Amino acid sequence: MSLTLTFHGAAGCVTGSCVEIETPGARLLVDCGMFQGPKTLKALNYGDFPFDPAKVDAVLLTHAHLDHAGLLPKLIKAGFAGPIYATAATRDLCGVMLPDAGGIQETEVRHLNRRNLRRGLPQVEPIYTARDGERAIRQFSKVKLGVPVEVVPGVQAIYWEAGHILGAASIELRVETEGGPTSLLFSGDIGQGGRDYVADPEGPAGVDHLILESTYGDRDRLNLAPSERRAALARELRDAHAAGGPVLIPTFAVERAQEIIADLVSLMEAGEVPEADIFLDSPLAIEATEVFQQRGYNRTTGLNPFDRLRAGGRLNFLHKPAESDGIDRLRGWHIILAGSGMCDAGRVRKHLKRLLWRREASVLLSGYQAAGTLGRLLEDGASRVSIQGDEVLVRARIRALDIYSGHADAGGLVAWAKARTPVAGGVFLCHGESQALAGLRDRLTAAGFLGTSIHVPDLDASYEITGPAVDGRLASTPARPPRLAPGQAVKADWHNARAALNMALGAALTEAPDDEAREALLARLTAALNDPASAPSQLA
Numbered sequence: 001m002s003l004t005l006t007f008h009g010a011a012g013c014v015t016g017s018c019v020e021i022e023t024p025g026a027r028l029l030v031d032c033g034m035f036q037g038p039k040t041l042k043a044l045n046y047g048d049f050p051f052d053p054a055k056v057d058a059v060l061l062t063h064a065h066l067d068h069a070g071l072l073p074k075l076i077k078a079g080f081a082g083p084i085y086a087t088a089a090t091r092d093l094c095g096v097m098l099p100d101a102g103g104i105q106e107t108e109v110r111h112l113n114r115r116n117l118r119r120g121l122p123q124v125e126p127i128y129t130a131r132d133g134e135r136a137i138r139q140f141s142k143v144k145l146g147v148p149v150e151v152v153p154g155v156q157a158i159y160w161e162a163g164h165i166l167g168a169a170s171i172e173l174r175v176e177t178e179g180g181p182t183s184l185l186f187s188g189d190i191g192q193g194g195r196d197y198v199a200d201p202e203g204p205a206g207v208d209h210l211i212l213e214s215t216y217g218d219r220d221r222l223n224l225a226p227s228e229r230r231a232a233l234a235r236e237l238r239d240a241h242a243a244g245g246p247v248l249i250p251t252f253a254v255e256r257a258q259e260i261i262a263d264l265v266s267l268m269e270a271g272e273v274p275e276a277d278i279f280l281d282s283p284l285a286i287e288a289t290e291v292f293q294q295r296g297y298n299r300t301t302g303l304n305p306f307d308r309l310r311a312g313g314r315l316n317f318l319h320k321p322a323e324s325d326g327i328d329r330l331r332g333w334h335i336i337l338a339g340s341g342m343c344d345a346g347r348v349r350k351h352l353k354r355l356l357w358r359r360e361a362s363v364l365l366s367g368y369q370a371a372g373t374l375g376r377l378l379e380d381g382a383s384r385v386s387i388q389g390d391e392v393l394v395r396a397r398i399r400a401l402d403i404y405s406g407h408a409d410a411g412g413l414v415a416w417a418k419a420r421t422p423v424a425g426g427v428f429l430c431h432g433e434s435q436a437l438a439g440l441r442d443r444l445t446a447a448g449f450l451g452t453s454i455h456v457p458d459l460d461a462s463y464e465i466t467g468p469a470v471d472g473r474l475a476s477t478p479a480r481p482p483r484l485a486p487g488q489a490v491k492a493d494w495h496n497a498r499a500a501l502n503m504a505l506g507a508a509l510t511e512a513p514d515d516e517a518r519e520a521l522l523a524r525l526t527a528a529l530n531d532p533a534s535a536p537s538q539l540a
Helices: 039-046 072-077 088-119 130-139 226-243 256-269 283-295 321-329 348-355 374-379 410-418 434-446 494-511 515-530 532-539
Strands: 003-009 018-022 027-030 058-060 084-087 140-143 149-152 155-161 169-177 180-186 209-213 247-250 278-281 315-317 335-338 362-365 384-387 390-393 397-400 426-430 453-455 461-465
Touching (some): 003 426, 072 088, 088 130, 209 410, 226 247, 226 256, 226 362, 256 335, 278 283, 335 348, 348 390, 374 384, 384 494, 390 494, 410 434, 426 434, 434 453, 494 515
Parallel strands (some): 180 209, 209 426, 247 335, 278 315, 278 335
Antiparallel strands (some): 003 018, 003 461, 018 027, 149 155, 155 169, 169 180, 384 390
């Protein structure tokens, strides 16, 4: 009897990681993550799961990031009653992240419902609440790296250090089938290695099938030593200080915030950057910092680099919204870290609205920006952006420092995959945008994976695996409407286009020579809306 793999997320896109494994005697999930990016993609978080959660026997969780763990409370609400296997650090981080995610949804839904009432639109419900996030932690079952655990009869799991964030793991599954044992290795998110905050990624050699993330599959990044990384950050900070204003660092609350703060404290102590007050404006990052201080011991270095984050009294935790609002009055040199890292949620949007139009301010993007996010628009050089319905002119210095990413680049992914050889069956590439997936596929082929079948699954595609040395084959799936149009997961959607049109219209009306020209432009637009077939000629 064959195994079946179905890719319910992170297929053709980076987020929403979720792979369903149907074995001869059980149904498992590896990860159950949120979709992030364009609103069309995020809308999938509100729909029904494309499987019955009540029939899932167990979840194996690679790490705590929301694009891997963020829909666990929804899964439980929908009927999942089994265990969630994860490392102790992942469990602790989820203990702060999932309730926080639920609380954010409750807050944002309250604001949305007020707007919907004014507009005569229907009310909506949050995907889940903070209380749902708290309840989900009860179903976690802790595992240790390198120690086999039988997750269901006939399926053994071994967790391996992934080197991504605290607690992150790759998961090896050994499945007993009628044709003999079959091994599958799910990479999770692979770290670059050589960092002073997490151990280097590991994994077994000689697996049957490899499910490999591809976030940076088409590009090579600078793999800097810790001293070089701090030197690069110092250069950016000195330039920001010279500009005369504050620097805002949109930050991922888990790992990225703690790494950057540790480097900031180190640089200031060494006198390499001007001293500044550091404001951590993210309740989630504040709680996560406590987990890092408890569990941040690095087996490679023998140190916990997060022990000294409060050294010197420079770091200020902003727990309450009123405390966050208070720094609006500050001028001159200071540093703010606020969530989210892609600028699409959380308190960072308030700071962006306040600072983007100021030439003396700097915004330092410190990680991957998914297609359709506000962070990607800024990274791509947008001159105007829409934030919570308000148009904001971009005058601030926009800088990107992609040296803190927790993901391996293309060379790192290929090296990690080669260390897992021989791969007897297939390689399945996921967790990447189209260019990254194609780029990694080409690199793996060039690196000697010529005898291995390499697959790039579409969303909800199923593959049958009939033995340890047999390639995955596309399986027949029940007829159902596709959840996304082809390519929709990795491009800006109509919501982005509408915001851009609104900003372009506002600019055109402002720059028109007189009211007569403005009225003529609006008349042409109105005519085009009333007669879409003739829109090109109307607008000519």
